[in-house]
Each structure stands twice: as C-alpha cells, then as structure tokens.
Amino acid sequence: MPMQVTETRSEGLKREYKVVLPAGDLASRVENQLNEIRAKAQIKGFRPGKVPVAHLRRLYGRSIMAEVMQEAVNDANRKIVEDNALRLAGAPRIDLAKDEAELEKAFAAKADLSYVVALEVLPKIEVGSFDDVQVERLVADIPDSEIDDNVKKLAERNRPFTAKDGEVVAETGDKVTIDFVGKVGGEVFQGGSAEDVDLVLGSGSFIPGFEEQLVGLKPGEERTINVTFPETYGEASLAGKPAEFAVTLKAVAAPGELAIDDDFAKGIGFESLEKLREMLRASLDREASLLSRRKWKRELLDALDKKYTFDLPEELVTREFDAIWRQAEAELKASGRTLDDEGTTEEQERATYRKIAERRVRLGLALAEIGDSAGVKVSDEEVAQALYERARQYPGMEKQFVDFYRGNPERLAEIRGPLFEEKVIDYVLGQSKVADRHVSKDELVKLVEEAEKAAEEEAQKSLGPAA
Template sequence: MQVSETLAEGLKRELKVVIPATDLATRLDEYLNDMKSKVNINGFRPGKVPVAHLKRLHGRQAMGELIGNLINETTTKTIEERKEKPALQPEIDLSDDDAEKVLAGEADLAYTISYEVLPKFDIVDFSTIELERPIVEISEDEVDEQVKQIAESNRPFEAREDGAAAEDGDRVTMHYLGKLDGEPFEGGEDENGQLVLGSGQFIPGFEEQVVGMKVGGKKVIDVTFPEEYGAANLAGRAVTFDIDVKGIEAPGDVSIDDEMATKLGLESLEKLKEIVRGQIESQFGAATRQKVKRELLDKLDAEYTFELPEKLLETEFDGVWKQVEADMQQAGKTFEDEKTTEEEAKVEYRKISERRVRLGLVLSEVGEQNKVQVTDEEVQKALFDRVRQFPGQEQQVFEFYKNNEQALASLRAPIYEEKVVDFILELAKVSDKVVSKDELLAQDEDEA
C-alpha cells in the first residue's frame, strides 16, 4: 500500500492511497479459499470447490466486498499511523472510471481520503479562572408563602345550595367548547373543566362572564386570546365559548397546621416545610448552576481562538438554523417580525454555532486529557428519564435508543459535558455572591 499526502492546508487533509492489483489478487484468493469451505455448489463436495470456479461464479461480488472492507481498514490504519483525529467521518472518493477494471482485477485500487483534523490547542490553567456563583438565601417567609399556596390548592369545597349563583372564589364545574370563526378549535373543549373564579387561570375576561351563572345555566361568552399566546392560530384572535355549568362549590376554610400536612400524607407541618425548603433549594440550585456554567463558558470562549473544522461548523449551523426555522414557523413569525432579516439572523446564528463548536472541542479535550468518563449506569438513567417522557410509548422509545448509536450518544453527550464542567469548577476559584431571587432567575439577553 502506498500513501501520499496531496493536501495539507490548515485543518484540511487529502491523502491518495494506492493498493496494487497484485495485493488485491492475493487477498481475493485468500477470501475465496475461506469461502469454499462455506458454500455448497452442485457437483462438488463441501470444501472441494476449485478456487478458479468460485472466482468465475463469485469473483466480482467477492472483489466488491473485499474492496469495501479494505478501504475501511486501510483508511482507519492510515489516519492512526499519522496520529491525526478527524473532526468528522473521512470522505472516500473512488473513481468510477477505474472501478470496473479494479473489480476485474486489471487495475490498482486507488482512492482519495478527504477529512479535516481536530485543531490542537493548549489547555489553560483553570486555577487562574475566577467565577462568582450567585446564590439566594431562602427566608422563612419564602417557605411560608409556598406552604400557603399548597394549602390554597388543597382548599376544601362544598356544593352551594340549589339555585345559588356563582361568585368569586367559587369552584365551577362546566362543559365548555371554544370556537374560532364558528368552528371548534383544537384544545378548546373540556367535558368537566373546573375553574376557581378569580384565580386568573383562564383567558382574560373568561372568568368574569361565568360569575352569576347557576347550575344548569348555558351561555355563550366572547373573549380574545392575548397577542403573546403560545398557539399562533389563536394569538390575538377573538373566539367564543359555549358554557354549560354542571356544578358550583363554595370554598371552605384553610388551616395551615399539622392536620393539613397529615391530609397530604406527611407527619407534620414541620416536615412539609422541610420538603418545601428542599424544593426551593433545588429550583434555585439549578438556576445557580446554569449561571455559573454560563459564566465559565463565557470565560473559556474568551480564552480560545483557533481555526474550526469547516464541515463540523457547517453541520452545527445547519442543525441550529433548522431549529430556528421550525420555531419561527410554529410561532407564525417572520424575520421582519423580529426586526431583522434572514441574512442578519444567519450571521448571528453562525456566531452561536462557532461558539458551540469551539467550546465543544475545548470541553472534549479537557475531558479526554483528564479521563472523564460517563458510566453505563448514568446513560441508563438518562435513557429511563427520556422514556418516561413518552407515556404509552415507553417500549418503542426504549428500543429506538437501544438500536440507535447516534441517539444513545445524544444522551451521553450532555452528561459528559456536565461532568467536564464539574471538573473545571473544582479547579477554578469560585466565590459565592448573595443575590435576589429575581436576579438569579433573570434570563441573560444573549443567552443561547
């Protein structure tokens, strides 16, 4: 086998590989010798088929299989010997003009390997990175407010007397049917919908028009969906709802005590507060994690400037752009609505793609150098978490991931990233900074 480098420009590499026809012929004979003990051909005893006869019958097909295997084998070996790491799967170019002669054993096998190598860069000293970790101190008032909301959501209700009209605070059970331009719209019907009047759970103007209705009462009400409503086909649209009241219940008293906690399956009010505090800490802890991770990635992004593999970048950008187009189509918006143009948006999202690729390469290199590993148990847990998101389709989703290496890798990747981030944070200088809840939960304007 002869290998010659035909291109070494930046990260791009191109190699020409030539395997002499004599080598192919030797390998073909070995292949057919192995085959003759496995095939049954009329007129010949098992293992006694002449190689020449096999070559006439199966030579072309065998040579095709042999070439495919040989290209994979030699490509991997060639790149390994060069101690290079391709950014993506190398591309193989085998001239169609020579293919017939190669298959017939009349020409050398010559093909080109094209790929981009991963860039080389030095890892910074993470102990020089200084970060502020925003934390919220959870007050008793915060816990008490959450407990109050839990108590309110579990408030008892009792049926109102016959003929009573619904008032603010009452829980109304009703059948409602929403219509747009006189036609029912998806998601606009509930046979036994429950609504606490005055809670603000429904579209503005809906609850006020139910006040005063009685059991058995029917009514058509007019409301308008908010401009920012999630469903594009309903945002800002005027609709009607056919209302049929089935029941009206008056609110009972709420007591925040051990008895209330017992009804929730807990031994005491103190235990309920302990659980609530833990939930708040978990919520704020996740937000703190995201903030400090974002700050770390920003600092790493500022530390590194190196050439990116073009095809890796294009692959990332294509994925990002497809998601942008899908999101805009779902929201029913145009670039004009976002006060930009498609060209300007592409420039911005290309910058985002470059950042993602660069940071991905940095984190990957850090993880590899420091032997960060994702265990099978961690992937299994992520898989089960994913499966639970599809009730009724668990088995199909499980089989999809189990039989799809790329899909399984998509579960492993974020776990690996988080473990590498943890590794860096252990080495960086991280100081805590007390902030308000609003400051912690505020979204960064340029977050992506």
C-alpha cells in the same frame, strides 16, 4: 509489493494522502476468499470442495473484489491514522480515479488501485489553567415567608368544597362546574370547548375576565362570555384575538375551612407540616440553584469561548450548522411565518446560525479536551439513571423507550454527552475564581433574565451591519 501511501496535502486541519493498492495484493486476497468458498461451496453438478476456482470466479469474483477493495481501503485508512497519530474530526473521504477504464482494470486485478483519501483532523488544544476565569455565582436566600406562601398555595389547591343546595348563585371563591364552547370570529376553535370543568372563581386559572363574568350565575343557567386572549398567549393563532364562550353552569360548591396543620400535611402524603416545609424549601432551593446555574454557566462558557482560539474542523461546523438550520426552518414553518415576517433575510439568519455553530463546535472540542485531561468520566449507572428519568416523561411506554435507546448507541450518546459536559463545567468552575453573591429570589429571576437578554443582544451586535 506493499501498499504505498504518500502525503500530498497538510494545510491547517486538512490532510490528503495518495494511496496505491497493488493489483497483486488485491488478486491474492480475492484468491484466498475464493479458496475459502471452494472448501464450503455446494453447487449442483460438483462434489463438495471440488468446484473449480475459475467457475467460482465467474459466479462470485466481482462481488468478492468489491468486498476486498473495501476491506483494503479500510485497512489503509487505519494505517494512515495509526502511523501519523491522527485524531479524526470525521469520516475519511475517498476520491477514486475518474477514468472508468482504469477503475475497471483495478476491479479485474489487472492494474493497481490508486485513490486519494482526504481527512480532517481535530485541532491540538492546550488546556492550561483556569486561574484567569472569573465567575459570579448568585445564591438566592429563600425566606420563611416564601415557604409560608407556598404552603398556603398548596393548601388552597387542596381546600375542601361543599355543594351548595337550593337557590344559589356563584360567588368569588366558589368552585363551579361548567361546560363551555369557545369561538373566535364565529368559528369554534380547537381546544376551546370542554365539559364538566371545575374552576375556582378568582383563582386566575382562565383567560383574564372569564371568571368574573360567571359571578352571579345560577346552576342550570347559560351565559355568553366575551374576552380577549392576551397578546402573550401561548397559542400564536389566538394571541390578542377577541373570543366568545357559551358557558353553562352545572354546579356550585362553597369553600370549606382551610386548616394548615399536621393533619393537612398527612392528607397530602407527608409525615408532618414540618416535613412538608422541608420539602418545599429543598424544592425552592433546587429551583433557584438551577436558575443561578443558567447565568454562571453562560458566563463560564463565554470565558472559555474567549480563552481558546484554534482552527475549527470545517466538517464539524457544517454538520452543526445544518442541524441548527433545519430546526430553525421547521420552527418557522410550524409557526406559519416567514423570514420577512421576522424582519430578516436568509443571508442574515445563515450568518447568525453559522456563528452559533462555530461557538458550539469550539466549546464542544474545548470541553472534551478539558474533560479528557482531567479524567472526567460518566458511569454506566449515571447514564442509566438519566435514561430512566427521561423515560418517565412517557408514561406507559417506559420500557419501549429504554429498550430503544439501549439498542441505539448514537441515541445513548445523546444522553451521555450532556452528562459529560455538565461534569466538565463543574470541574472548570471548581478550578476558577468564583464569587458568590446573595440575592433574593426575585432579584435572581430579574438578573438572569437581564443577563440572557443582554447576551442575545450582544450576539446580534457581534454579527455587524453586513451580517
């Protein structure tokens, strides 16, 4: 008797099928495997190929039946998917009968194996056209004066310095070499001490107020400097706190002349000053383009999020939410803060991240469908290039990094996925109505920051007071 499959549920994206695998079919599969083993088995007391099947059944029957059942279930799942032309959103879930006696009978091939397979399918998405999608693309015009400023900054970083001899004191513009030990609340803090540090006074490289207090110091002299870390300091445990540094001045060097010419450019690896300027312009253009992309990409994704409405696979949303929630918990723990400190509750945060998860899943499915319908592909060469770019962030371990990713298909998909998404986004942009607006670099930065702040506020507002 052939396998029996009956659909028992079809609601939204959820499907359930009752499957009956005949005992005779399972027994036949077990018998075939036992005969294969019999032909090869070498068991003490029996000649090769002459081991009784009954003896092999006692030795291996139960483990073989487990393999047979798993294989039969996999075959049934494939048949259900193929016969019904389903696109699964996740792995099938198998619900076996809870009656252990019935299961044991099926395991002994004395009764049919009956179970329910629950599936969740991907929604059908009508891609349509993008004539209704409008995007403003900011284009930053980089003036020659900004190139000049960047050349000067580069020249300043490469300015020659000559050691001062005799009775000298440190002045603004000098390069000093110092040792220092920093304390907060009378205790030395991690990262607050160093030796033989070069610092150009007036460069603004250190905490505000630090460099000014070194002016007038002589080589060999010590001074205690009192400063306060900015409220926006990167290390939260130090932000806004007063600190004192015991500083020893070891050497003072005076700045040399700053010549901005072809010789200067050649000294830092360029053919000429013009080639250096070309590199800087290309770099600034690329930086502005990436900044602009942040704004128009969000607008484009917002438009697609509103454009497409379809049921979301619960499994995909839950999986995305769990990943976001784990990351949020880890970041909160690392900062040493609690939700109370942040002025929120777990219920509110879960509601926020649930909406984020739903948006990501909706956009992910929509972009995947758009890309497939448009024939968007990511070549192996593009993946390899992106992989090597990422590997460069780990100097000395590039080969291990590349080998690890190439040996893990799931990890490699983490690189291919974003490349595919960016290609699809560029494709949609090409099919949409795009209005370019020329702005200055400062305007670009301001507009991007304002747009991101407004988007964050709108996201919070959309949750409502009961979130």
